[in-house]
Amino acid sequence: MSNRRIPNWADVVLVPLFSVVLAFIISAIVIWAIGEDPWEATKMMVQGAFGSSYGWGYTLYYATNFIFTGLAVAVAFQARLFNIGGEGQATLGGLGVALVCLHLPWPHWSLALVAASFGAALFGAAWAAIPGYLQVRRGSHIVITTIMFNFIAAALLNWLLVSVMRPSGSMDPASARFPPEVRLPRLHEILDVFGIPFSRATPANISLLVAILACVLVWYMLWRTRLGYQIRAFGQSEPAAQYAGISPFRITMYVMLISGALAGMMAINNVMGEANRLLLNAVEGAGFIGIAVALMGRNHPFGVFLAAVLFGFLYQGGAELALWTNIPRELIVVIQALVILFTGALDNLVRIPIAALFARRRRS
Amino acid sequence: MSDAAHTLERPAGAVPPAIELRGISKAFGPVQANKDIHIRVEKGTIHGIIGENGAGKSTLMSILYGFYKADSGEILINGQPTEIPDSQAAIRAGIGMVFQHFKLVQNFTVLENVILGAEAGWLLKPSVSRARGLLKQLATDFGLNVDPDALIEKLSVGHQQRVEILKALYREADILILDEPTGVLTPAEADHLFRILRGLKEQGKTIVLITHKLREIMEVTDNVSVMRRGEMVDTVRTSETSPPHLAELMVGRKVLLRVEKHPAKPGPVVLDVKGLRVVDDMGVERLRGIDLQVRAGEILGIAGVAGNGQSELLEALAGLTPGEGAATLSGQPLDVTGKSSDGYTRRMSGVSHVPEDRQRRGLIMNFHAWENVALGYHHDPAYNRGAFWMDNPAILRMTEDYMKAFDVRPPNPALTAESFSGGNQQKLVLAREIERGPELLLVGQPTRGVDIGAIEFIHQRLIELRDAGKAVLLVSVELDEILSLSDRIAVMFDGRIMGERLPEQTDEAELGLLMAGVTEKGAA
Numbered sequence: 001m002s003n004r005r006i007p008n009w010a011d012v013v014l015v016p017l018f019s020v021v022l023a024f025i026i027s028a029i030v031i032w033a034i035g036e037d038p039w040e041a042t043k044m045m046v047q048g049a050f051g052s053s054y055g056w057g058y059t060l061y062y063a064t065n066f067i068f069t070g071l072a073v074a075v076a077f078q079a080r081l082f083n084i085g086g087e088g089q090a091t092l093g094g095l096g097v098a099l100v101c102l103h104l105p106w107p108h109w110s111l112a113l114v115a116a117s118f119g120a121a122l123f124g125a126a127w128a129a130i131p132g133y134l135q136v137r138r139g140s141h142i143v144i145t146t147i148m149f150n151f152i153a154a155a156l157l158n159w160l161l162v163s164v165m166r167p168s169g170s171m172d173p174a175s176a177r178f179p180p181e182v183r184l185p186r187l188h189e190i191l192d193v194f195g196i197p198f199s200r201a202t203p204a205n206i207s208l209l210v211a212i213l214a215c216v217l218v219w220y221m222l223w224r225t226r227l228g229y230q231i232r233a234f235g236q237s238e239p240a241a242q243y244a245g246i247s248p249f250r251i252t253m254y255v256m257l258i259s260g261a262l263a264g265m266m267a268i269n270n271v272m273g274e275a276n277r278l279l280l281n282a283v284e285g286a287g288f289i290g291i292a293v294a295l296m297g298r299n300h301p302f303g304v305f306l307a308a309v310l311f312g313f314l315y316q317g318g319a320e321l322a323l324w325t326n327i328p329r330e331l332i333v334v335i336q337a338l339v340i341l342f343t344g345a346l347d348n349l350v351r352i353p354i355a356a357l358f359a360r361r362r363r364s
Numbered sequence: 365m366s367d368a369a370h371t372l373e374r375p376a377g378a379v380p381p382a383i384e385l386r387g388i389s390k391a392f393g394p395v396q397a398n399k400d401i402h403i404r405v406e407k408g409t410i411h412g413i414i415g416e417n418g419a420g421k422s423t424l425m426s427i428l429y430g431f432y433k434a435d436s437g438e439i440l441i442n443g444q445p446t447e448i449p450d451s452q453a454a455i456r457a458g459i460g461m462v463f464q465h466f467k468l469v470q471n472f473t474v475l476e477n478v479i480l481g482a483e484a485g486w487l488l489k490p491s492v493s494r495a496r497g498l499l500k501q502l503a504t505d506f507g508l509n510v511d512p513d514a515l516i517e518k519l520s521v522g523h524q525q526r527v528e529i530l531k532a533l534y535r536e537a538d539i540l541i542l543d544e545p546t547g548v549l550t551p552a553e554a555d556h557l558f559r560i561l562r563g564l565k566e567q568g569k570t571i572v573l574i575t576h577k578l579r580e581i582m583e584v585t586d587n588v589s590v591m592r593r594g595e596m597v598d599t600v601r602t603s604e605t606s607p608p609h610l611a612e613l614m615v616g617r618k619v620l621l622r623v624e625k626h627p628a629k630p631g632p633v634v635l636d637v638k639g640l641r642v643v644d645d646m647g648v649e650r651l652r653g654i655d656l657q658v659r660a661g662e663i664l665g666i667a668g669v670a671g672n673g674q675s676e677l678l679e680a681l682a683g684l685t686p687g688e689g690a691a692t693l694s695g696q697p698l699d700v701t702g703k704s705s706d707g708y709t710r711r712m713s714g715v716s717h718v719p720e721d722r723q724r725r726g727l728i729m730n731f732h733a734w735e736n737v738a739l740g741y742h743h744d745p746a747y748n749r750g751a752f753w754m755d756n757p758a759i760l761r762m763t764e765d766y767m768k769a770f771d772v773r774p775p776n777p778a779l780t781a782e783s784f785s786g787g788n789q790q791k792l793v794l795a796r797e798i799e800r801g802p803e804l805l806l807v808g809q810p811t812r813g814v815d816i817g818a819i820e821f822i823h824q825r826l827i828e829l830r831d832a833g834k835a836v837l838l839v840s841v842e843l844d845e846i847l848s849l850s851d852r853i854a855v856m857f858d859g860r861i862m863g864e865r866l867p868e869q870t871d872e873a874e875l876g877l878l879m880a881g882v883t884e885k886g887a888a
Contacts, residue, residue: 225752229735229742236728242684243717243725244740245708 023342048320057202063312067211069290070304072263085146086263087287088153089124093264096123098278112182124264132256175278205273295344380443382570388437397423415591460532522553607880628851631660634835640689652859665850673859716797720808734763734777766795787818
């Protein structure tokens with residue numbers, strides 16, 4: 001059998017790092033091939049994403065979305081469940097946020113945030129629970145059902161926005177604006193308290209802190225609670241979990257509820273924090289990016305955080321690149337795809353040489 | 365072994381053997397699956413390869429069919445040294461394989477399956493008509509009747525197997541290897557298969573039959589090779605051997621490890637099982653009505669050739685496989701249907717279980733040792749703080765205690781289970797299951813893959829548990845382990861208990877007969 005033992009730190013740090021570097025090298029070759037300067041492009045991406053507080057604001061805004069959807073995939077994968085329905089769960093989470101914000105009077109944003117988080121989590125969890133139930137009780141595979149539920153969610157929201165939630169007289173398939181009381185503090189407002197100047201034009205908001213808190217809580221849940229223990233045991237070995245008396249039904253349901261809740265909570269960032277109303281297609285693919293984020297983050301909450309920031313950078317830097325150069329927007333998608341390809345699908349491309357390297361070092 | 369080869373059944377004349385393996389070895393990591401295997405399979409004979417599950421039979425055949433590459437050794441086909449890097453090469457060398465689990469496309473017809481991968485050219489028509497003609501021919505020659513246009517999913521298991529054989533013959537196989545062919549067949553289907561095999565032999569084909577069933581060996585083979593723990597123990601003429609002799613060769617006779625123990629002081633009945641039946645997913649009846657009792661302060665040993673229902677017995681009693689029948693634990697009903705019980709409720713009612721497959725069931729290989737110590741006991745208040753939180757430091761302390769008490773090396777609770785040797789893994793499982801003083805301990809193959817030192821230690825612990833007045837149900841394929849540990853011995857064969865003996869009033873020969881399904885001496 002192949003020698004695939006590498007130290008933990010190398011697995012967590014070295015392998016993703018090399019994968020990203022490889023992806024960037026290939027991207028550079030592609031940029032060079034279409035007649036642009038890769039060095040300039042890199043500079044512009046980094047500048048655009050990290051060079052100003054404006055860039056940082058957008059990078060962190062995107063990262064917040066990806067943290068939530070990445071955590072959703074990561075938690076499910078700890079139980080070896082592949083929840084690729086983050087898109088639909090986040091869509092439904094938006095509905096939960098909108099209902100809370102529009103139909104209840106809120107004296108202060110902080111109360112609204114708590115209630116909206118709860119509503120988002122509830123709707124997202126319910127949307128994930130159905131495929132979970134269908135898998136354990138009816139044997140329909142979760143990969144198929146969650147992806148189908150994405151389409152159902154999109155259609156459902158479409159109907160709701162066009163026929164039910166649209167304010168009368170509006171031509172726009174969107175809900176009414178949320179009342180000003182539920183407007184979440186933006187990042188610059190929070191940083192103002194500490195006297196740090198920050199761009200006022202970015203959508204990054206307090207949800208970022210909720211997302212970071214979610215990372216910590218998920219880590220705590222997985223490695224410090226009994227539920228987390230059972231989830232990980234179930235994911236590592238189903239026969240052993242059965243031997244220990246861990247119920248597959250219960251664990252699958254809990255995991256899908258938590259996973260869906262996390263994906264749903266993305267809505268406090270994009271719906272409540274940014275748009276201030278429920279729009280069509282508000283999730284914009286973040287549910288799928290979450291899969292890549294979880295893959296790259298090795299399904300660990302802290303890895304997810306770092307990977308989410310990386311993908312935030314790719315999003316924001318890529319947008320800048322499309323704005324200021326002749327590099328088409330589609331190429332940004334190619335770069336993102338390369339990162340996903342290298343960190344996810346081509347994992348062994350990097351892992352095997354690194355493992356060989358470590359094996360050689362051990363021998364000498 | 366080499367002189368045994370001279371006595372083999374073989375056709376007249378100096379025909380080179382169809383298959384000759386010289387010094388084949390194959391290791392998977394630290395596990396030596398095949399050790400220096402030498403075997404000659406004479407042309408035009410049916411050659412049985414017998415051995416327990418995990419003896420290395422399938423590995424050997426996988427090497428012959430190009431699935432694995434041997435670490436060392438030589439393969440000769442019809443006297444010619446042959447390299448078999450993949451199954452295409454095996455087919456070219458005239459070897460056909462019928463797997464235990466069929467490799468058929470369910471929604472294709474018989475004909476389509478037969479030509480799959482051996483289509484001649486771009487168009488299907490020529491191969492289909494060629495195959496149709498050939499199938500007709502084979503049907504009349506060998507009694508291999510199958511409707512060529514039937515869909516595989518509509519066929520019985522026995523007919524599906526014929527399709528596998530037809531596939532091999534269509535590829536012009538001269539050597540046919542069948543891996544546990546009767547495992548899924550009814551007795552009537554098995555008899556028909558044997559008729560087909562004899563027909564093939566008469567046409568000059570060479571057949572290798574892999575099995576762990578003695579009856580089949582005796583019925584159809586000319587020669588038989590016995591494997592045990594990766595080694596080829598002996599090759600003999602079937603007509604010159606007997607089931608007890610083969611059973612003895614399979615199970616092996618080692619120097620008896622005598623265990624220091626006082627006579628048992630059996631107390632009241634702890635486990636009482638009546639009419640336990642288990643039917644597996646394929647609909648095969650694995651347990652056909654088991655009655656047994658285990659008393660407090662005694663070890664009941666279950667002997668038998670692997671695959672005769674012992675695993676199912678353990679799993680059903682442990683609440684992991686649904687069964688039918690009645691059982692009580694110290695007078696309280698014990699659910700064996702799997703409806704109102706699982707691994708956790710079993711533990712709470714006082715039944716601990718050291719599973720046969722510790723790496724699949726008993727441990728989570730990627731978990732730390734301390735995490736494994738909580739496996740199955742994760743609801744224990746001592747391991748928890750409040751409703752949600754696990755008390756990891758408490759589990760860690762308990763693990764350190766266990767490691768000290770059971771001499772687990774290295775005594776580092778933070779290592780993952782896979783970094784321990786087999787013996788130390790087993791000690792960890794044993795510590796977890798014994799230290800809480802269960803009323804009944806179910807233990808399967810306690811010393812499989814365990815080094816000598818650990819074997820002695822584990823045996824002592826089991827005796828201590830017995831002496832503490834607990835009931836122990838021991839399943840092992842190691843006859844000497846059964847003989848030295850048990851206070852009573854029950855022998856299983858084909859899902860039934862063939863008889864019960866006291867260890868001091870029996871010997872390996874008698875047990876061997878029972879294990880071969882023979883209840884009266886002399887009637888082989």
